Amino acid sequence: PGASDPELEKENSSISKRTLIRKACNECRQQKLRCNTVKDPFTPCSRCTRLKIECRLDASFKRIFCPTNSSSRERRQQERRHSAANDTPPAPNDQSINCCGTAGIPQQGSAQSTNGIQGYVLTPSEGQYAGIGLSPNEFSWTETNQTENPGITSSHRPPTARHDEHSTAPTGSSPRQLDDIDISGYVARCLFEQYFQHYHPFLPFLDPHKSPDDYYQFSPLLFWVIVGVASRRYSADLTLLPALSISVSRLLWSTLQSSHHNYRTCKALCILCVWPFPKSDSSNDPTFMLTGAMMQLAMQAGLHMPDYSQDFSKVELTLRSEELRDRHMTWAVCNIVAQSVATGLGLPSTTRYECLMEPKLMTASYRALDEPLASRLRIELFCDRVTEALYKNPSHEKATGNTNERSGRFNLLSQELIQLESDLNPEMDSTEMLLYFRCAQIHLRLYALLDLSAQAPLLLLYQVCYQFLTEICSSDPNTVNIIRHCPYYIFQMVLASGLTLLRLLRSSLASYIDAEAGKSMFNSTILACRQISISNNDLPGRLAEVLAHLWAWGVRGTQDSSLSSHKSSSRIEYQDTPLVVRGRMSMSIIYDSLWMWRRGFKNDPARHLTRKDALVVQSRSFDLISCSSYCSN
Structure with a gap:
């Protein structure tokens, strides 16, 4: 009453401004835009209404992207x-x-x-x-x-x-x-x-x-x-x-x-x-290193003993049957992956199968697995037995020279493979399971390249590799889709099979092999590697070029054989000599071929020597550890 009209109007105006102070909604604050939302009563801003998005006012909201x-x-x-x-x-x-x-x-x-x-x-x-x-x-x-x-x-x-x-x-x-x-x-x-x-x-x-x-x-x-x-x-x-x-x-x-x-x-x-x-x-x-970390984390979480998971946790666990089954399955898959990575790289595996092989745990684990995973686990267990029986400690095998013992183990594993194929026959309708079984076959048969005492295992190896590549390079749309999405392990076996074909086609066994069909299949192998490639500069694409170079190198050597008996003997003797790289298990064929390719492609003078002289140079200068990478300089 004591205030004049202008003063009262000014006071009312300031109160009105204070009550109309608005806070921007989450979306407008995110974009730092002007917002006309009203808090009480709540009215969405025009921008959120136009964009048909939820308009919210959260006191704890923070911008996460500018x-x-x-x-x-x-x-x-x-x-x-x-x-x-x-x-x-x-x-x-x-x-x-x-x-x-x-x-x-x-x-x-x-x-x-x-x-x-x-x-x-x-x-x-x-x-x-x-x-x-x-x-x-x-x-x-x-x-x-x-x-x-x-x-x-x-x-x-x-x-x-x-x-x-x-x-x-x-x-x-x-x-x-x-x-x-x-x-x-x-x-x-x-x-x-x-x-x-x-x-x-x-x-x-x-x-x-x-x-x-x-x-x-x-x-x-x-x-x-x-x-x-x-x-x-x-x-x-x-x-x-x-x-x-x-x-x-x-x-x-x-x-x-x-x-x-x-x-x-x-x-x-x-x-x-x-x-x-x-x-x-x-x-x-870092794949092999990650498999080790994977196995260590799995054991740290108690996956190797799912029934005793509480012993590995600081908080109380109440596991339902589904969660317990998931732990059993995860542990089995960790071993499956670790075994396939080790096989594909030619390195000792970090698997821990003893926890799966105990009768009680094995029954629980297999019950927790669907049929495809249970069959895959059996295949990887077989690959582990092959590695332990044939590829472990090659220097000891060379020193003892007990050929009969090695042949006996090889024959026993061959019989076990036949039984495994019979047991898994219902699952072979799946292309993925068939390819995994072929990989196990190749893992076993590649041992023939480390022991050239008989021709029959080499011819059987050629047949297995040819059959595997035939299934991989099929023109069936389903197979084409599979090869474009296959695991890296499948690519490693494709590469090993292609190099095996190349080696046997250039050996004295060529007279027992259909050379034209082998050449056509080798060409299909190069195309398959390029299909697996997902970028122009990755390993499958680059190694496809290496396969082409190795084939061309062999063709040039064969053409020059009529002009120089020295070159002819060098070329053929190389192919009939056991692998120089023998420490990478079944994948030794890959590292041996790539070592020869690097030496020949980089104009190494030793490539003009005979195989015997080249082995002397190799023994003095070649570090086997340097072959741990496909592509190391």
Whole structure:
């Protein structure tokens, strides 16, 4: 009453301003945009209403990503629109990419792959053919023409994809971020669908009915490893794989450094060891080391004794039957993966089968396994027995020279292999199981190259390798799809089989072999390696070129034999001499061939010597440990 009208109006105005102070919603705070939301009564802001996204006001909200420019903001808005409401994606674009992004997948690593990756070119290192031992730390990706692929962006987000009404992709997935990589919930579901469709049959130990969010809750590393494996053939975004190969590796090492481990981390390591990220130099490949870490973490979590899991935990555990079964299965899969990695690299395995071989635990473990995994475990147990009986301690075998004892063990294992094939016959309808059994056959038969005392085992080895490559190189669409998604272990056996064919075709046994069919199969082996390749600079692609060089080298040697008897004797004597590299078990054929290729390709003067003289040079200068890498200099 004592105040004048202007003063009263000024006071009312200040009160009105204080009551109209608004707080921006989460989405507007994330983008640092002006927000017109009203807290009481709550009214969504116009921006969230326009974009059809949830408008929320959370006191604990913190910005997790800062867009660098307006285009990135627009892309984030577009992805939120796609994943909002009913999560229905827009109409397909002109490229007609299906839900999993598998249409139009380029044949990377092949001779035709130069223009297979539209818009991006993988820049190889200089001197690619001067030796495999190049050591680029990362892949060099160069953007050439983004207008051809308008959906591919530098933020690793795929273009809009066509939604399949009958899609079996798991539901319940949220947008996820790893470093500067953002994937929407829709893309995560597509990648998970692609994983369970193409990769899961090779190692069926995950539950395809669980959503990506479930796996993220289990273990963020497991989630991103699945995404990384599925991105190997994800044509909708060709930048995703090279980006994930860096970020997931960083997440892996940070997880291993943590003092708190979840046993599901072992599942992530299993998948990563079966499908490692592409490398151009195997000296940078940590797969074998990761198998050791995987086994150690599994035992630290008590997976080797699932019934006594409480003894390995600081907190009280109440395990249901499903969780106990999952622990049994995870331990079996860890041993399966560790054995296959060791076999493929020609190194001693880190497996612990004694826990699986005890009657009580063995019964519980096999009951916990589905039929494919139980059969696969039997195959890997056989491979372990082959390694222990034939390949362990080659220097001792050479010193004792007990040929009859070795032949007896070989014959017993051959009979066991026949019985195993009979027992697994119902499972042989699966192409994946058939390929794993063929790998076990090759692992056994390759012992013939270490003991050339008889021709019959060598001819049988040729037949087994030829049969395996015939099944791998089949033109059946299902087989073609399998070879493009097969584990690295399958590639290693393909490489060993191809080099075995080459060696026997250049030996004195050539008169007993169909040379034309063998040459055609060797050519198919090169094409298969290129199909397995997922980048122009990875090991399968580069080793395919090595196979071609070795064949051409042998052809030149054969053509020169009519002009120089010295060269002829050197060439044939080399092929009829046992392997020089003998310490890499069944994979010794790979390391022996690559050592000879490196020496011959780098203009080593010793390549002009006879085999006897070359062995003298080798004994003085060759370090067997240096052959632990396919591509070391």
